[in-house]
Amino acid sequence: MRKPSAAGRAIALVFAVAGLACAQPAAAPPDRAGNRGGPNRGAPAQNFDAVEIQTLPAQGRVTMLVGAGGNITVQAGNDGILIVDTEYPQLSGKILAAIRKISDKPLHYIINTHYHGDHTAGNENLRKAGNTITGGNVQGDLGAEASEGAAVIAHNNVLERMSGAIGGQPATPQGTWPTDTFVGEEKKMWFNNEGIEIIHIPNAHTDGDSIVFFRKSDVISTGDLFVTTTYPIIDVAAGGTINGYLDGLQKIVDLIIPVYGQEGGTLVIPGHGRLCDLGDVLNYREMTTIIRDRIQDMIKKGMTLEQVKAAKPTFDYDPLYGTTTGFWTTDRFVEAVYQTLKK
Amino acid sequence: MDTVHRTKFAILPLLLLGTMVGVPARAQINLSGVWQNQLDEDFPDRLAGPELGDYAGLPINAADRLRGETWDASLITLPEYQCRVHPSDYAPSFADFRMWEEYDRETQNLVAIHMHHFAWATERTIWMDGRPHPPDYALHTAMGFSTGKWEGDILTVTTDHFKEGWVRRNGLARSDRAVVTEHFIRHDNQLTWVTVVNDPVYLTEPLYRSRDYVLGLAGQIAPYPCESVEEIIRPKEAIPHHLPGTNTFNKEYQERHGIPVEAAMGGAETMYPEYRSKLVGAGVQPK
Incomplete structure (x- = not known):
């Protein structure tokens, strides 16, 4: 958990070199920035000067920041500041200013929910604004x-993809890479007097997704494993699958305890969109399952992708989530579901 | 002294005027009390519940029709769905509710009107202090975020920030982007509660509904505990639903009542009286 950044960089460099050696043809879909390769190729063409970072207290020690990229989660307390995801570098100054309105304590931790640039491209700028808690031998050696x-x-798959070790994409600037990675199901830590679970969901939005559960504040930061603005975004080239995505939604549902019915209690900060609770996640899981089942049924009937698209399996949800323009069109969603169910 | 007297006389009207202008937003009419639901309007829709496939008289679009056709009532046997509350635009269909006012102690300004529904014990607040609605990225709830104003003696309420709800509890969805206008109209001990649902996602025209209540002088609201249980053993990720074109239950309503498919499937046209003439003209005789 507390590896020094230099060590992290060294490990990442190894992955980067390895990645260059086994680079594969680019196949990843463009990210929200519209850049092929997904992860971190800067920001979409937009006027960042006009973007304001909005601050919304969730509950406990947790606050949601809303800007132009993925939502940022801020946990602040006596120990310092921890954030989940970092948006675009063009917004780092505004993000830091918003964080400073919450706390003047040092920024110690950044957690990345996955590798895409709209969640990680600001890593380098924000990382520089903080410091790593260290000491003892580590401090002595380094x-x-x-x-x-x-x-x-x-x-770890976030580092591998950002460093170009896997995925066949050029590496992002080294300063944006994770310095402290984990493998397996989860990583646990204690910060600001609460337990934090970083839970890996395999092969969902990508192959390196994590959700972050602030146990005392009772808030889950989901990254793009749950959004309210589009159909589920499945980066097939980066290992994403529809069934993994549904597993992620189920995991989020399993962690939530509402006050009553489907509301209150555990709050959920999505990768994009508004602050949510159980009811919103259930509705999204319902929609995703229904569309998955429809496309699965069409595949069983031997329908081609074009036939599936023509049958409009998303028709009743299109007014909510569908679009024919922009980064994640309805067609691309259907393609992703079809492809991963056919495998 | 004369100057002082003149000053006093000059100030008095100003004070009175100031008092009138600065009158806090007190309730024009008192809506407090327990209001007892009268079930003589839309009765089948309210207690027994609507039949499957009955969308007549609802201004739904094709997308919502498909939501209804593919909905499986077994969905509400899932533990997470068993205690799901009725949203505030549908809750008036059921049972009694209590209203009470909240005043600022110092100014005696009306800050809010609160409501407690018997059904699912939902509570909502109608803010009367002129506060703005929250930003889009704030939490949405089943009750939504409500602000009210007096239009004469009528309390008019605007609500947004809804969670997805339902136009009718047989699968027709009302989206989380809906904005609902309500009018609370009191005549003596009678209350008419009108809701106007504007849903840009699933409705092609506003949906108007009215419900009537009588003031219950001895009215009490009972608790409404709800506990989820496992009713059916199945994989927890299972979501009951019908694949498009496979739901045979939806035709039962049409067959039982002799309602043509076109009418049963709803749409704005079916809301209006002229539509009956059209059916009669086409030789359709409902059973």
């Missing part, structure tokens, strides 16, 4: 550099 910059925590 010197002052050991505490330089906040620690960036993510599933």
